[in-house]
Amino acid sequence: MNSWVGFFKKEWFESVKTYKLLLVLVIFSILGVLNPFTAKITPVLMENFMPEGAVLNLPEPAALDSWLQFYKNVPQMGLIVFILLFSTMMSKELEKGTLVILLTKGLHRSTVITTKFFIALCYWTLAIALSFSITYAYTAYYWDQNSLHHLFFAVSCLYAFGLLLLAITLWGNTFFATSSGGILVTLLFMISLFIFAIFPKSHSWSPLELMATPPEILTGDVIPSDLVIPYVLTIGLTLFFVWLTTTHFKKKLL
Amino acid sequence: MVVQIEGVTKRFGSRDVLHDIHMHIPEHSIFGFVGANGAGKTTLMKCMLGLLPLTAGAITIAGEKVTFGETKSNAHIGYLPDVPEFYPFYNARQYLELCAVVTDMPKKEWKQRIDELLELVGLADVTSLIRTYSRGMKQRLGIAQALLNRPKLLICDEPTSALDPAGRAQILSILQKAKAETTVFFSTHILSDAEQICDHVAMLHKGEIIFQEELTKLKQQFHDQFVYTFTVPAKEAMKQLASTQAKMHIEDDTLIVSLPNDRARLVFMRELTQRELIVQSIHPQTRMLEQVVLEVLG
Numbered sequence: 001m002n003s004w005v006g007f008f009k010k011e012w013f014e015s016v017k018t019y020k021l022l023l024v025l026v027i028f029s030i031l032g033v034l035n036p037f038t039a040k041i042t043p044v045l046m047e048n049f050m051p052e053g054a055v056l057n058l059p060e061p062a063a064l065d066s067w068l069q070f071y072k073n074v075p076q077m078g079l080i081v082f083i084l085l086f087s088t089m090m091s092k093e094l095e096k097g098t099l100v101i102l103l104t105k106g107l108h109r110s111t112v113i114t115t116k117f118f119i120a121l122c123y124w125t126l127a128i129a130l131s132f133s134i135t136y137a138y139t140a141y142y143w144d145q146n147s148l149h150h151l152f153f154a155v156s157c158l159y160a161f162g163l164l165l166l167a168i169t170l171w172g173n174t175f176f177a178t179s180s181g182g183i184l185v186t187l188l189f190m191i192s193l194f195i196f197a198i199f200p201k202s203h204s205w206s207p208l209e210l211m212a213t214p215p216e217i218l219t220g221d222v223i224p225s226d227l228v229i230p231y232v233l234t235i236g237l238t239l240f241f242v243w244l245t246t247t248h249f250k251k252k253l254l
Numbered sequence: 255m256v257v258q259i260e261g262v263t264k265r266f267g268s269r270d271v272l273h274d275i276h277m278h279i280p281e282h283s284i285f286g287f288v289g290a291n292g293a294g295k296t297t298l299m300k301c302m303l304g305l306l307p308l309t310a311g312a313i314t315i316a317g318e319k320v321t322f323g324e325t326k327s328n329a330h331i332g333y334l335p336d337v338p339e340f341y342p343f344y345n346a347r348q349y350l351e352l353c354a355v356v357t358d359m360p361k362k363e364w365k366q367r368i369d370e371l372l373e374l375v376g377l378a379d380v381t382s383l384i385r386t387y388s389r390g391m392k393q394r395l396g397i398a399q400a401l402l403n404r405p406k407l408l409i410c411d412e413p414t415s416a417l418d419p420a421g422r423a424q425i426l427s428i429l430q431k432a433k434a435e436t437t438v439f440f441s442t443h444i445l446s447d448a449e450q451i452c453d454h455v456a457m458l459h460k461g462e463i464i465f466q467e468e469l470t471k472l473k474q475q476f477h478d479q480f481v482y483t484f485t486v487p488a489k490e491a492m493k494q495l496a497s498t499q500a501k502m503h504i505e506d507d508t509l510i511v512s513l514p515n516d517r518a519r520l521v522f523m524r525e526l527t528q529r530e531l532i533v534q535s536i537h538p539q540t541r542m543l544e545q546v547v548l549e550v551l552g
Contacts, residue, residue, distance in 0.1 A: 003355055003358065005355075006352060007352075010341065013344075014341065014343060017343035097335065098339045098340065100305070100333075100335055100339075101338065104303050104305070104331065105357050105399075105403070107356045109323070109324060250323055250324070253305070253306055254300075
């Protein structure tokens with residue numbers, strides 16, 4: 001077993017012992033169930049809350065409503081909770097000094113960063129796969145999903161955007177070596193993306209499109225080729241931030 | 255020499271934390287590095303580990319030059335920080351296995367080496383998680399991990415400072431045993447610890463080495479000193495003995511007297527009897543380092 005695998009095993013063991021696995025399983029399973037459930041129950045709830053005698057003509061819920069819930073809940077709740085869960089990956093080790101012994105034993109600094117990013121990537125993959133599978137199966141139980149376009153490509157956009165935020169969080173967390181550093185940097189990045197979004201031209205390249213357009217992909221209003229630039233840019237930025245974190249950590253005084 | 259430190263200076267901003275340090279550590283010795291808190295001991299150790307860049311000078315360990323960052327010289331070093339921090343969700347064996355992976359130790363050697371070290375540090379029967387360990391147990395595990403890859407140099411930063419007397423004695427005994435297979439370089443501000451086990455001692459004061467000596471030579475320097483206590487205060491005793499030939503001074507209400515040979519000792523005893531000074535206790539001077547420190551610092 002080489003040191004990369006050994007350190008990755010430690011990351012996995014730690015995530016299990018600190019209940020990250022349990023939290024991710026529970027939160028993203030609930031979100032998976034919640035999406036079709038909310039779509040199904042919303043018209044019924046609204047009818048019940050209407051004043052007596054008022055008539056509300058709501059269309060019958062469909063598979064699209066369930067997926068709209070998915071693209072509302074997972075980025076808004078799931079991704080935020082996920083970033084918070086993984087926002088202290090480096091700062092906790094740097095504050096406590098647990099890495100010093102291992103680094104003086106010859107553990108490469110790049111190994112630390114890449115394993116930490118990879119474990120976060122594995123968890124994000126698990127989270128999205130879990131939430132997606134449950135939503136897919138539950139939606140298929142109630143409605144026909146054949147009318148939806150590029151279901152898998154749409155979810156891959158959200159997945160890629162999540163990876164970018166994870167890479168930025170890791171960099172901020174390593175650079176500032178405080179638990180709030182990663183979150184603050186990610187927040188600033190999101191704010192700047194929203195500011196860019198005011199200008200229509202940014203829609204052709206902004207990574208934010210990967211989070212905003214999946215509902216339109218499902219309806220067929222946006223096709224995958226429209227998102228090539230944001231997609232490539234997002235993946236490129238993700239790799240850049242992982243590289244930047246490694247470079248920065250190599251120069252960090254411990 | 256397993257360690258050669260030549261003209262090392264380390265500056266933080268405009269402040270020199272280490273200034274022109276020269277030090278040579280021979281193999282299979284215990285080298286005590288003494289100095290007050292904040293003298294710069296940890297900084298020098300971190301420089302030796304490549305955790306801090308040098309402002310000037312060079313450090314060579316086992317023939318390998320130390321560079322900042324991922325230095326190859328660390329392959330020859332085992333390091334115990336002043337407050338060793340481990341992953342609390344592991345037990346001692348699991349943590350040592352992680353260290354074995356990181357140091358690329360062949361898997362077939364793991365079990366025997368880990369068993370050996372757990373036995374050495376007295377943690378062989380402990381199966382609980384590290385989060386339940388006392389400070390002393392953590393220090394002992396720290397020594398075990400530091401010795402895992404049979405390093406040529408074991409660097410320990412204040413390994414006994416925060417321990418009770420029993421814990422200190424255990425750590426000192428482990429370090430003494432470790433000398434058989436490695437060179438021990440340990441920092442401390444407890445002078446008696448250094449006196450107890452070291453072969454060589456260097457003292458750092460305000461970033462400079464003010465004293466570096468073999469302990470046997472130091473012992474020779476102090477072998478003629480005796481510590482007397484009397485039924486009267488030491489000041490009064492010294493006043494009464496002022497006319498004698500012996501060199502003496504007061505320290506913590508004891509009288510330290512230099513008596514270079516048997517004749518001088520007999521003469522001094524006679525003087526005491528003549529002046530009716532009743533001796534309460536007498537023993538050879540053992541706090542050599544403290545003496546040196548006081549002399550050097552004035």
